[in-house]
Amino acid sequence: MTEKVKSLYRELIKSAYKSQIPLVVTIELTYRCNERCIHCYVDQEDKIKELNFHEWKGILDRLKEMGTLFLTFTGGEALLHPDFEEIYIYAHKKHFGVRLFTNGLGMNEDVFRILSEYKPLDVQFSIYGHTSELHDRITGVNGSFVNLINAMNRVHSMKIPFLGKCTWLNYNSKHYIEIQRLVESVGGEFLGNITLVQARDCNVKNLDFKTTDEELKTIINHYTIKNDTKDIFSIDSEKSISNMNHNLCGAGVISLRINPQGDVFPCVDMNVKAGNACEKDIKDLWDNSDLFLHLRELKNKDKKECKTCNFSTYCLYFCPAQSYYKTANFISCYPEIKRQAMIRKQCKEQTT
Amino acid sequence: MKILTETLVIANSEVAFSEIEGRTILIKAPMSTMHTLNNTGGLIWKNLQNEIVVSNLVDLVCDNYDAEKDVAEADVLELLEALYKLELINVKS
Numbered sequence: 178m179t180e181k182v183k184s185l186y187r188e189l190i191k192s193a194y195k196s197q198i199p200l201v202v203t204i205e206l207t208y209r210c211n212e213r214c215i216h217c218y219v220d221q222e223d224k225i226k227e228l229n230f231h232e233w234k235g236i237l238d239r240l241k242e243m244g245t246l247f248l249t250f251t252g253g254e255a256l257l258h259p260d261f262e263e264i265y266i267y268a269h270k271k272h273f274g275v276r277l278f279t280n281g282l283g284m285n286e287d288v289f290r291i292l293s294e295y296k297p298l299d300v301q302f303s304i305y306g307h308t309s310e311l312h313d314r315i316t317g318v319n320g321s322f323v324n325l326i327n328a329m330n331r332v333h334s335m336k337i338p339f340l341g342k343c344t345w346l347n348y349n350s351k352h353y354i355e356i357q358r359l360v361e362s363v364g365g366e367f368l369g370n371i372t373l374v375q376a377r378d379c380n381v382k383n384l385d386f387k388t389t390d391e392e393l394k395t396i397i398n399h400y401t402i403k404n405d406t407k408d409i410f411s412i413d414s415e416k417s418i419s420n421m422n423h424n425l426c427g428a429g430v431i432s433l434r435i436n437p438q439g440d441v442f443p444c445v446d447m448n449v450k451a452g453n454a455c456e457k458d459i460k461d462l463w464d465n466s467d468l469f470l471h472l473r474e475l476k477n478k479d480k481k482e483c484k485t486c487n488f489s490t491y492c493l494y495f496c497p498a499q500s501y502y503k504t505a506n507f508i509s510c511y512p513e514i515k516r517q518a519m520i521r522k523q524c525k526e527q528t529t
Numbered sequence: 530m531k532i533l534t535e536t537l538v539i540a541n542s543e544v545a546f547s548e549i550e551g552r553t554i555l556i557k558a559p560m561s562t563m564h565t566l567n568n569t570g571g572l573i574w575k576n577l578q579n580e581i582v583v584s585n586l587v588d589l590v591c592d593n594y595d596a597e598k599d600v601a602e603a604d605v606l607e608l609l610e611a612l613y614k615l616e617l618i619n620v621k622s
Contacts, residue, residue: 185554185563192550200549246547246554274545274556296543296558337558 189246193431194424197473198244199463201432203445204233205251206258208437211282213317214305216346216386218374218446219253227437228455230260234267236435236454241271243460247298251278251445253437262291269295276301281328282321293335300332302365304341305348307355315348326363333364341365344373350392353399371396371517372494375502377448387513390520397517397524421478425497425507429472433463443472446498472497475507482510488518491525530620532609534584534602537621540577544617555617564615569594570608577618583609 193200207227208219228236240248248268255261256279268275275297292300302325306312312322332339341360345353353369360367373387388396424430429443429451439455441462442448451466463469475497483489494514497507532538545556553571555564566574572593573586583605590601612618 182563185565188565189549189554189563192552196550198549200547241547244547244549246545246549246556270542272545272547274558298545298556298558 190427190431193244194427196244197430199240199431199433200245201247201249201427202240202245203249203251203432203434204255204264205253205434205436206233206255206261206264208253209257210253210280211257211318212254212280212321214303215315215317215348216344216373216383218376218383220376220378225438227258228439230263230267232439232455233260233264236439236459237264237268237271237273239454239459241273243463246274247276248273249276249278254280254283256283256288258437262287265291266295269297274298278303279328280316280321281325282318284324284328284331289331289335292332292337296335296337299338299340301340301342302329304343304356304360305346307352307359311349311352315346326359329360329363329365339365340368342368342370344370345388345392345396346373346386347388347392348386350388350396353396369396369400372496372499372513374446375499379502384513390516393517393520394524397521398528422476424473425475425477425480425495428497429469435459441466443469444498446496447501448498449501472507480508482508486510486515486518488515488522491521492518493521530613530622532583532606532613532620534582534587534606536583537580538577538583538586538609538613539580539619539621540574541617541619546574557615557617562615564617569604573605573608580621 189200208225210219250265255277258264265275276299277297278301280303304312304325305315306322309322312325313319329339329341343349343356349356357367357369371388371393373384375381376383427444428447432444434442434445435454436442439453441451441454441459443451449468451468452462454462480495483492492514494517496511496514499511499514500509501507503509503511541557543557547554548571551568553566553574555566555574556562569590572589576586576589587598587602587605590596590605591598609618613620
């Protein structure tokens, strides 16, 4: 992305915040999945009634009127929805900037044909290992790694940009360099995520797979010192102060998520429902639901615990959704984010 | 290709767009290209969603902005040339 595009993108986000436009919408087409990742945060609900093409069509029409630009299809595994092709093509023809999140396992010739004809902004693949042994162990499906790499190669050959996204777990964190190199070697951009999202059913079992302090330290050091990533050790204090009147994040302010049944949420991580898009006009929900109005009122200055916390200047990824899981309060501290801030501080102290 | 007042033009169907605070944002995959249009550009863009002759776009601008025809024509042609170079529109002779 060029500097000019980055600047335009920042302006766009700023305008969306100002006008409270749902610029970024995530559509979960289905919760069904053909993999069984050990750390998955999505409930494996196989029996819920999923919205069909006609129901999604009505919602997409309304989102277009509301100003939505970026539309991400995800799941579960989005490709398993029986109307995926119709829904995807319709979204493309409505001129949304479409993104597809997938594990690559269900990508067949039909899917490649659709992507080739109706190009997405990008495809984002989940990758958890640099070998079949490691990746398949985490996804629970033999052959998932081979399928994934084949899918990445095909998408690259169609000149569609793609990301390989990896959640760092205690299983794979030792191999962060190899996984990144693998994604880059097949033409993709790599994105590692250090935060393991708690399961939506509040079962904390998936958090057993989070990285240890030492593993996290190694990753943070690598992506800061070796790659000279600026701003990861601390947020500029002046910038922090000027952001005090800013919203906590974009959830419910510039973003929303719709699940397979049409339930509307502020973002992917936040499992608090604003209403249902089939029962009520989604614009009405966006403009008037108590949840969205509440989130828009919350500002960084409301995070009282942060004011006395020794690690606040190292805390880069405050997430109201994660806080809510733990305390039913959007502005309280979430221990995992604090752990990351503490480790970031330790890394900083060791390098100075 | 030179764009003239009698040329048929149409938006590239691959381009995603949205209108936010009076500006039209255009994004063409891959993500590395993003463009913004002002109110007048946005009006032209909306009307480029179906095939249209350039002279009709000029008339639209004149009607909506009370502009003189030769000035509007020059501005519309300049914008269309720029959009064409960026592969945001297709041109049919």
